[in-house]
Amino acid sequence: xxxxxxxxxxxxxLLAVVAMAGLAGVIFPEDPFAMIDQPLLWPGTPGLPLxxxxxxxxxxxxxxxxxxxxxxxxxxxxxxxxxxxIVVGALAGYYRGLVDDxxxxxxxxxxxxxxxxxxxxxxxxxxxxxxxxVTAIALVSWPAVARLVxxxxxxLREREFVQSCRVIGMSDARIILQQILPNxxxxxxxxxxxxxxxxxxxxxxxxFLGLSDPNVMTWGHMINMGKDQMRQAWYIVVIPxxxxxxxxxxxxxxxxGLNDALNPRLRRQ
Amino acid sequence: xxxxxxxVAGLDIARSDDPTRRVVRNLSFDIARGEILAVVGESGCxxxxxxxxxxxxxxxxxxxxxxxxxxDGAPLRPAELRGRxxxxxxxxxxxxxxPMFTIGDQITEVLRAHLGLRRAAARARALELLAxxxxxxxxxxxxxxxxxxxxxxxxxxxxxIAIACNPDLVIAxxxxxxxxxxxxxxxxxxxxxxxxxxxxxxxxxxxxLGLVAQAADRVMVMYAGRKxxxxxxxxxxxxxxxxxxxxxLAATPHPGHAQSRLAEIPGLVPSVFDLPPGCPFxxxxxxxxxxxxxxxxxxxxxxxxxxxxxxxxxx
Amino acid sequence: MKKRTKKLxxxxxxxxxxSTERAGKKVWLLFSKRSACFLARRLALALLIVLGxxxxxxxxxxMAPGDAADALAGEAGAGDPAxxxxxxxxxxxxxxxxxQLWHFLLRLVTFDLGYSSRYGQSVASLILERxxxxxxxxxxxxxxxxxxxxxxxxTAARFAGRAVDRVISxxxxxxYGTPMFWSGLMLILLFSVRxxxxxxxxxxxxxxxxxGLAHVLDIGQHLILxxxxxxCFFLAVYTRLLRASMLEVLGLxxxxxxxxxxxxxxxxxxxxxxxxxxxxxxxxxxxxVGTFLGGAVLGETVFSWPxxxxxxxxxxxxxDINLLLSILVLSSVFVVLANLVVDIxxxxxxxxxxxx
Numbered sequence: 001x002x003x004x005x006x007x008x009x010x011x012x013x014l015l016a017v018v019a020m021a022g023l024a025g026v027i028f029p030e031d032p033f034a035m036i037d038q039p040l041l042w043p044g045t046p047g048l049p050l051x052x053x054x055x056x057x058x059x060x061x062x063x064x065x066x067x068x069x070x071x072x073x074x075x076x077x078x079x080x081x082x083x084x085x086i087v088v089g090a091l092a093g094y095y096r097g098l099v100d101d102x103x104x105x106x107x108x109x110x111x112x113x114x115x116x117x118x119x120x121x122x123x124x125x126x127x128x129x130x131x132x133x134v135t136a137i138a139l140v141s142w143p144a145v146a147r148l149v150x151x152x153x154x155x156l157r158e159r160e161f162v163q164s165c166r167v168i169g170m171s172d173a174r175i176i177l178q179q180i181l182p183n184x185x186x187x188x189x190x191x192x193x194x195x196x197x198x199x200x201x202x203x204x205x206x207x208f209l210g211l212s213d214p215n216v217m218t219w220g221h222m223i224n225m226g227k228d229q230m231r232q233a234w235y236i237v238v239i240p241x242x243x244x245x246x247x248x249x250x251x252x253x254x255x256x257g258l259n260d261a262l263n264p265r266l267r268r269q
Numbered sequence: 270x271x272x273x274x275x276x277v278a279g280l281d282i283a284r285s286d287d288p289t290r291r292v293v294r295n296l297s298f299d300i301a302r303g304e305i306l307a308v309v310g311e312s313g314c315x316x317x318x319x320x321x322x323x324x325x326x327x328x329x330x331x332x333x334x335x336x337x338x339x340x341d342g343a344p345l346r347p348a349e350l351r352g353r354x355x356x357x358x359x360x361x362x363x364x365x366x367x368p369m370f371t372i373g374d375q376i377t378e379v380l381r382a383h384l385g386l387r388r389a390a391a392r393a394r395a396l397e398l399l400a401x402x403x404x405x406x407x408x409x410x411x412x413x414x415x416x417x418x419x420x421x422x423x424x425x426x427x428x429x430i431a432i433a434c435n436p437d438l439v440i441a442x443x444x445x446x447x448x449x450x451x452x453x454x455x456x457x458x459x460x461x462x463x464x465x466x467x468x469x470x471x472x473x474x475x476x477x478l479g480l481v482a483q484a485a486d487r488v489m490v491m492y493a494g495r496k497x498x499x500x501x502x503x504x505x506x507x508x509x510x511x512x513x514x515x516x517x518l519a520a521t522p523h524p525g526h527a528q529s530r531l532a533e534i535p536g537l538v539p540s541v542f543d544l545p546p547g548c549p550f551x552x553x554x555x556x557x558x559x560x561x562x563x564x565x566x567x568x569x570x571x572x573x574x575x576x577x578x579x580x581x582x583x584x
Numbered sequence: 585m586k587k588r589t590k591k592l593x594x595x596x597x598x599x600x601x602x603s604t605e606r607a608g609k610k611v612w613l614l615f616s617k618r619s620a621c622f623l624a625r626r627l628a629l630a631l632l633i634v635l636g637x638x639x640x641x642x643x644x645x646x647m648a649p650g651d652a653a654d655a656l657a658g659e660a661g662a663g664d665p666a667x668x669x670x671x672x673x674x675x676x677x678x679x680x681x682x683x684q685l686w687h688f689l690l691r692l693v694t695f696d697l698g699y700s701s702r703y704g705q706s707v708a709s710l711i712l713e714r715x716x717x718x719x720x721x722x723x724x725x726x727x728x729x730x731x732x733x734x735x736x737x738x739t740a741a742r743f744a745g746r747a748v749d750r751v752i753s754x755x756x757x758x759x760y761g762t763p764m765f766w767s768g769l770m771l772i773l774l775f776s777v778r779x780x781x782x783x784x785x786x787x788x789x790x791x792x793x794x795x796g797l798a799h800v801l802d803i804g805q806h807l808i809l810x811x812x813x814x815x816c817f818f819l820a821v822y823t824r825l826l827r828a829s830m831l832e833v834l835g836l837x838x839x840x841x842x843x844x845x846x847x848x849x850x851x852x853x854x855x856x857x858x859x860x861x862x863x864x865x866x867x868x869x870x871x872x873v874g875t876f877l878g879g880a881v882l883g884e885t886v887f888s889w890p891x892x893x894x895x896x897x898x899x900x901x902x903x904d905i906n907l908l909l910s911i912l913v914l915s916s917v918f919v920v921l922a923n924l925v926v927d928i929x930x931x932x933x934x935x936x937x938x939x940x
C-alpha cells in the first residue's frame with residue numbers, strides 16, 4: 001500500500017464510522033437498550049441483519065449507537081489529553097530549568113502509575129458517567145503529548161525566528177502561542193490521531209470490565225454482555241470487536257498517512 | 270608466479286535499472302602478488318566503486334554490467350573471498366568498528382568464521398595480530414571497546430582484522446585520510462611493512478600522491494569512471510603523460526616545501542551520467558584542442574608498461 | 585576506572601573461561617564512578633516517584649464517596665458506625681489533612697495496607713499471594729513479545745520495502761488495532777470452544793491436581809492463550825520500533841565493514857546490528873511494564889487467571905476502594921523497581937552508553 005493509500009483508506013474508514021455515529025439517532029431512533037425481539041436471533045434474520053443479543057436487543061442498532069459513544073469518548077478525551085499535554089509540554093520546554101524539572105517529574109509520575117489501573121480506580125472513585133470516563137482516559141493519556149510538545153519546544157525555542165521575537169520584546173505568552181506552537185503542531189496532530197484509537201480501545205476495555213455509563217451503549221459493553229454466550233452465539237462478541245478493530249485500524253492508518261504527508265522529510269524508504 | 274593475483278578486464282559498473290548509465294567504463298588492470306597498486310583520482314572518479322565491486326559490496330542500485338574478474342586464476346567470487354583472501358580497510362576508522370563489541374570479539378569472529386579456530390586459539394591469534402600491527406599492550410586492548418581507542422589505534426585494529434586470515438590482497442580505501450599527518454605516515458609504514466613481511470598485495474585507493482610516491486609500485490590514474498594513465502611509480506612521477514596526471518601532481522604539496530599552497534584544478538568533475546562528447550577531461554584541460562572535444566582518446570601503450578589515454582601522446 | 589580495568593584483566597587472564605571474565609567485567613562496570621553516579625541519581629528519582637505515588641493515592645482516597653473510613657472499611661464495615669469510629673481513630677482520620685498524609689505514608693512504609701474481611705487476610709499478603717501468577721503471565725507475555733518483535737522487526741528491516749516487509753507491516757497494523765480482551769475471547773473461541781485444544785481459563789486443572797512435571801506442563805498449557813493475548817499488542821509495538829532502529833543501524837559504516845569481513849548476512853543482522861538496535865527496545869520494554877500490568881486486569885479477567893489483575897477486577901466489582909488503591913500503589917512501586925532494573929541492564933548491555 002502506498003503512503004497516500006494509507007491516508008485514503010484510513011480516511012474512508014473514519015468517514016464510515018462518523019456516518020454511523022451521525023445516523024444512529026436517525027436510523028435507530030428507539031432506545032438501543034430496548035428489547036425488540038426474541039433473544040439470540042442469528043444474523044440474517046429478516047429485519048435484523050445482525051441479529052439480537054441475549055436480551056433481545058437489535059445488535060445493528062447497538063453497533064450504530066456504540067459508534068457514537070466510541071467516537072465521542074475517543075475525541076473528547078484526546079482533546080482534553082492534548083490540551084493538558086500542550087500546556088505541560090510547552091511550559092516545560094519553553095522555560096526549562098526548575099519548571100521543566102518539576103513538570104517532567106510529574107509526567108514521569110503519571111507514566112509510572114499503570115495507566116489502565118489508574119483509570120479503573122478513578123472511575124470507581126468518581127462513578128461512571130460519560131464525563132468521568134472522558135476525564136479518566138484524558139488523565140492517563142496526556143504524558144505522551146507532553147513529552148512530544150516539550151521536545152519540539154526545546155528545539156524550536158533555539159531557532160532564529162524565536163530568538164528574534166525575544167529580541168524585539170515580544171511577551172512569552174505570544175511567543176509560545178503564536179510563534180512556537182503552530183510550528184510544533186504537525187507531530188502533535190499525528191500523535192493525537194493515534195491517541196484517539198488508544199482512547200477508544202481503552203474505553204472498550206473499561207466497558208468490558210463493567211465500567212461504562214449505564215445509559216450509554218458502547219461496543220465494549222456489547223462484548224461484555226455477549227461473552228457468556230460465546231459457545232452458542234459467538235456473533236454477539238465478534239461483531240462489536242470487528243467494529244473496534246476496523247475503527248482503530250482506520251485511525252492508525254490515517255495517522256500514519258498524516259505523518260508522511262506532514263513530515264515528508266521523515267519519510268524512510 | 271607470472272599469473273596476476275587479480276585480473277580485471279573490461280569492467281563496466283552501471284545502474285542496475287539502466288546498464289547504459291555507467292559509473293565505471295571498460296576498466297582493465299592487474300595486480301601481481303605482493304604488489305602495491307595505487308589507484309588515484311578525485312572523488313567520484315569510480316575508484317571506490319571499483320573496490321566495492323571487487324568485494325561484492327556494491328550499494329543497492331549499482332551492479333557489474335560487463336567484464337571479467339579473475340582472482341588467482343579462477344573467476345572472482347567475492348562472497349567466498351571477502352574476509353579470507355581479500356581484506357578491506359575503510360577510510361574512517363572511527364565508524365568502521367562496532368561500538369558494542371570488544372576489539373577481541375571483532376577480531377576473533379573473523380578467525381572463528383573463516384579459519385574455524387576455537388575460542389582460545391582465536392584469542393591467542395588475535396593477541397598476535399594486535400602485536401603485529403604494533404598496538405601497545407595487546408592484552409589490555411583486546412578486552413576494551415573501540416570508543417576507548419584513538420583513531421590511529423582503531424585503524425590498526427581494522428588492519429589487524431583485514432589481515433587476520435592471511436589474505437592475498439588487501440584493498441585499502443583512503444586508509445589514512447581521516448587521520449593526523451603523523452599517524453598517516455605510521456599507518457602507511459605499517460602497511461608497507463606488512464607487504465614486506467607477509468607478501469600481501471595491496472590495492473591502495475587514495476587521492477594523496479605523496480602517499481603513492483612513498484609506498485606504491487604502480488599507479489593507475491582514474492578520471493570520470495575510466496583509466497586515463499597507468500605506469501610504474503617512478504616513470505609516472507618523472508614523466509607524467511596525461512594532462513590530468515600532471516595537474517594532480519602539481520596539486521600535491523612537495524615534501525620539501527610542505528607549506529606551499531595546493532594548486533587547485535579548475536572546474537568540476539563532470540557527472541558520470543552526463544559526460545561531454547570527446548575526452549571527459551577536455552573542458553578542464555589547459556592544452557585541449559578541437560579534436561579533444563570531438564572524440565574520446567583510446568588508452569594506448571606509450572612506453573613499456575606506461576599507458577595513457579590522451580590525443581597528444583597517442584602514437 | 586582505567587586502573588580497575590587493568591587489574592581486572594590481569595585477574596581475568598588467570599581464569600580460563602573467557603565468558604566468566606567478561607560477565608565479571610560488566611558487573612564491575614556498575615561500580616565505576618560514572619555508573620554509580622548515574623544509578624544513585626536514578627535511585628533518588630525513584631524514591632521521589634514513590635512519594636508522588638503515595639500522595640496520588642492519598643488524594644484518590646479522599647476523593648472517594650463518603651470519608652476515608654468508609655473506603656477503608658470496604659463492604660465489611662459499611663453501615664457499622666462503631667467500626668467506622670474505630671477506623672477513624674486508628675488511622676487518625678479525625679486529624680488535619682497533613683497529619684493524615686503522614687499517617688498514610690507511615691502505613692505504606694510499614695506495609696500496613698489494611699485488612700480485607702472478604703478474603704479474611706491482610707491486603708498486603710493477599711496481593712503478595714497473587715503476585716507470582718501475574719509475574720509468570722507477564723514475564724511470559726513480555727518474553728514472547730520481545731522475541732517475536734525482534735524476529736519480525738529484524739526481518740522487516742532486512743527486507744525493507746519488499747513483500748516480507750509489507751506482510752509484517754500489515755500484521756503490525758492489525759495487532760495495533762485489536763482490543764486485547766477481544767483477541768483473548770477470539771482465541772478462546774477458536775482454540776477452546778471450536779478446536780478444544782487448550783483450556784479456556786484458570787491456571788491449572790482443578791479436577792486433576794497434578795504434581796511435579798505434570799503440574800508444570802498443566803500450568804504451561806493454561807499459560808499459552810493468556811500470554812499470547814497479552815503479547816500481541818506489544819509484539820506490534822516492538823516490531824515497529826526495532827524495524828526503525830535496525831534500518832538506522834544497517835546503514836552504518838561498521839555494518840559495511842562487517843560485510844567486508846565476510847560475515848554472513850544473518851549474523852550481521854541478528855548479532856552486529858541487533859546489538860546496536862537493542863538499547864531503545866530495552867528502554868521501551870521498561871516503559872511498558874506499567875501498561876503490561878494494566879493489561880493484566882483485562883487479560884486475567886478474560887482467562888480467570890488468579891493474579892493481581894483478576895483481584896483488581898473483583899475489587900472493582902465489589903467497589904473495594906482500599907483494595908483497589910493498594911493494588912495501584914504496589915503495582916506502581918513494582919514499575920519503579922522494574923525501571924531501576926532496566927537502568928542497570930542498560931549500563932551492562934551498552935558499553936558505549938552516555939550516562940545522563
